[in-house]
Amino acid sequence: MTPDPAQHDRHPGETGPVMSRRDVLRRAGAVGAGLALSAPAPLLTGGCVRHEDRYTPDGRLILSYWEKWTGFEGDAAQALVDAYNASQDEVFVQRSTISDIQNKLMLATAGGNPPDIAGTWSWVVVPYAEKNALTPLDGYMRDLGVVKDDFVPVFWDMCSHRGFLWAMPSTPASLALHYNRALLRAAYDEDPGYFDRHGLDPHAPPRDIAGFEKLNDLLTVVEVRRDGATQAVRYAHLTEEEKRRPDERFAIRSMGHNPYEPDWYVATFWLFFGGRVWDGRDQVTPDDPGLTAWLGWIESYPRRFGPNNLQRFASGLGEFGGAQNPFMSGQVAMQLQGVWMYNFINTYAPHLEWDVQAFPALDPEALDAPTLVESDVLVIPNGARHPEQAARFIAFAASMQGQETLNLGQRKFSARKTHSDRFLRDHPNPHIETFIELSRSPNARPTPAMGIWKQYDEELRQACSSVYKLTKTPEAALRDACARAQWKLDREQQRWDRVGAARLEEWREDVR
């Protein structure tokens, strides 16, 4: 038996509890272990623990509201929150500005501790609803008297999926062609005959793609070597020989239009060609003539102006949010933009002569006033602690007062069918009525209601990129993009087949 060294360490006559070095170490180890075991516990469970409800000193329940806006847009959101907080004394909505809200919302929802209300985008509705990450609003909105008839149909519809309502629009938007009137006038002054020959209007771009591209050719200015010197010449005035090998014969100085400036909507221009990307059920549509026409149009740019020229031109352009913005600085005369563009023009180029109209269509007779509509939306994430109270705030935001407070502040327009006289009178954007009209057009289209839309969009972007750099033909690029999209759609469909029935039943229970 091994003698205990502690016995030897003990002095004669010493009484009471004496700890050996080993005891000290052992106890210290035990304490350390206890701390180590307990310390990470809040870390590990923090995302899952349901915190206690919080109240203001005067006893109002605090609702957490995550929103992405900053600056004047954040101020407008705060004005909405303040108005709601002043309108009742039961809850207090606390707005937090969250960057990268998409990922954070996903992780918070997955962790079971989401905010009560979140501001996100309309394209999020379908994939998140499909993944059971949102709370259906039908029952709440019905009880609060919020009805579809009060809203522009396209905005209500983009918040619905599989027969349930998942969100309410907060700040809607439609897209329109923005054009620089001074550049149009200068082109007319220089060559009025060109306008006559091609039937162009010197005051506004044509409504059809073919005429639009004729105008683009005249508005595009290139630098070409002639007689030993570099000259600035309109593309339309180049000789056929000069046009034959664009990358070698000239460089681009400014353009009338470029689908990649900005590149946000390059993969959704198909809607102006009457294209359809899927059948609305389970098949993508690689043979759709509108899609082929759209990519053919994209291909016409590098064919005319040269793929390398276009790359060099793009890499020399300034940032979107600044005075060097290509549209505001006159480097691009026409571009597809949303209702928000006014805010940037007003800040960085207040003297710009600009106007807006519907983006041209391949066949304007068949497709009058086409536009892409989208909206920021308010949702209640699945697992939110106070859905009833959150729904009341969302209903307030969807009311005429809420919509106009928010959208006048952000210089957008209301998602409701009607607005007050004051709204249009006080609205600073001189073209706001064009955007409102476009949103009511029968050809106003939201992004496709597909759970995989972001991935499909990415594939279509790749197709555009390959065509724009002339590394693939439009047909091949479209075939590749659609094959991948179909693969992803099939995967999603398989998943829905596994969980769909149970999910629909759960949602029906929720809205009862």
Add this chain to the structure above:
Amino acid sequence: MTRKTRRDTLTALLFISPWLVGLAAFTLYPLAASLYYSFTDFDVLSEPVWIGMGNYADMAGDAVFWKSLYNTLFYAAFAIPLGLVLSFLVAVLLNQTARGRSVFRTLFFLPSIVPLVAVAMIWMYVFNGGFGLLNHALGPVLIAVNAVLGTDLRPPNWMADPYLTKPTLILAGLWQIGGTVVIFLASLQDVPRSLYESAELDGAGPARRLWHITVPLVSPVIYFNLIIGIINALQFFVTPFILMPDGATDRSALMYTVYLYDNAFRYNQMGYASAMAWVMFLLIVVLTWLATKLSRRHIYYAGA
């Protein structure tokens, strides 16, 4: 095991328990969870659904998966040897007795402590096809070449031309060799001076001394840096993610880790991303084993 040994073992385990808990919670659990998720259809927001080898089967038919793997291996095939050779040569130079040596050492190490995102932003300006610094420098050279040869060469579009996107990333990756240089430098200082003096007396020139003395004696460090290089190259993420987030034209620069990230956090396909992570893990294991097997005969351990 005696009672005392058991007690001692328990005490020791208690002392290292903070680390054990950390390892279990933040390494072993995520590892095990990702292995499980790799066999499921898991979109993060709802419960994972078991699909067996479904993700792995999908991967086999996913052209973008293979493209990203090819891009990454292409990058590794050039970046690893170039990085090793360059950092070794720089270390040899910095090991020479010269004035301002410590200043040079600092300068070469400096890029390694600059945040990767900041470095990537700088590369964006360097490689910009329109007003980039590199093309600005190349411009006059190409004008001269064109004048002499009658050609029409123009500065390339580094980040858009599918033939140049991967070389661009390789060039950008070579910038941060400071860490490897420091490790080489430490090992070079351990090479006994007497060996160089003997070789010099025998008439060996600088190149032969480098090849016959320096290289064998630092071979364990070369091997170490090779393994680290393989791991780093296969996990190359920040620079391509910032410079070419969509993988550039035809996904010519889409790296494996960027595609993995896209699946996990942009497409919410965590099950598929987990399967990709395990394939990457197996690939690193195989390549490390291969490097160990192939280089075993060429590594000289002085103390062994």
